[in-house]
Amino acid sequence: MVNTEHAGRTALLAGASGLVGSALLTALLADARYQKVLCIGRRKLALQHPKLTQQIVDFQALPALPAVDDVFIALGTTLKVAGSQAAMRALDVDAVVAVARAAQFAGAQRLGVVSSMGADARSAVFYTRIKGEMEEALLRLGFAQTVIAQPSQLTGPREALGQPKRVAERLGLQVMRWIKPLVPANYQPIAAEHVARALLDAVAHNTPGVTRLLSGQMQA
Template sequence: MSRTALIAGASGLVGSRLLDLLLADDTWDAVLSVGRREVDRSDAKLEQRVVDLLTLSGLPAVDDAFSCLGTTIKIAGSQEAFRAVDHDAVLAVAAAARAAGATRFLHVTAIGASPDSRVFYNRVKGETERDVAASGIATTVAVRPSMIDGARPDAHRPGESIGLVAMRAAGPLLGRYRPNKATDIARALVREAKSDAVGHRVLDAGQIGRS
């Protein structure tokens, strides 16, 4: 049976790796990328749509939806702008995917995500997980990486680069807090999408690299 994948956030660190995997995997016959701009990629399987994610609608039929959307408060400019990306846009993609027939929604959140957290970042991520699971899509998977390791398409996060150097050196001592490679996260998303498991589940940082 043919399957179509929807991806939001394909221009980012994890999203760009995920797009490569989806295009190379025969599980999916078509891949639809939605976002504020097109990615620099051409493939017979790929369709790109430049859209406002907060008002996304009218999608063709899709089976599996992936969200790699994410920013930082510093880049977004305020807590409200951060929430608009990491919560509101993700929920809008989930709603549009459900309307288009998606039965699976997989998204990247963060280690420590909890709607009850006192930390704003973790609280928003947790609220996103909760609200995606309540969106009406039969199967949802929240992937919670630690700090994401990989060369970013942009260079706007020097603090993360410094932190990664320290965390790589201390990796064996960090346990589940050791950095997760962007490619491993993308592979985990694909693996979970191809799983027969149903319902709502979370993949913790320590589980991301498992085969």
């Protein structure tokens, strides 16, 4: 039974072409609490759905957005794909914050974002450092509710989404199958769909303030 208090909502989603983003889109479209889903991105998805509206945007110059209730952000890349640290930061930090700010101007009070395990703005590791910087910038925006998912290594259909093969990642997952019982839950690989479901459920729970979802918590 749908809670009528949360029914008829409009969700904004950025990053729907990625592993967690595509799983989030599937979950949002199937969720009776959401009447409309607006996806923004640099290219259009092939998917069509009665609840879905798509808008092509430049993340460096976002237009005013239509009214939304909740915003979900699953933007991210790798250094290899981005080509430089500056280009990676432009998407993983600047674009994420720009989307959150634009959604806030459009009325959003609840934010769900995909970050990373170990995110820390003072980390010596570039990847975890920019994730930490992104989290701190989002918290300064002051959403009524902010949910931050911090998954470990993600698993899912990368090739089906047109993402490049990651040989080292595949080898790591094979090794993990043998040693998984010895590895703490927060460090075990996690399916993208589990992250998406946990993030959506946490935002829907509507707990004021900041909630961080560790990888072990999000394991189905």
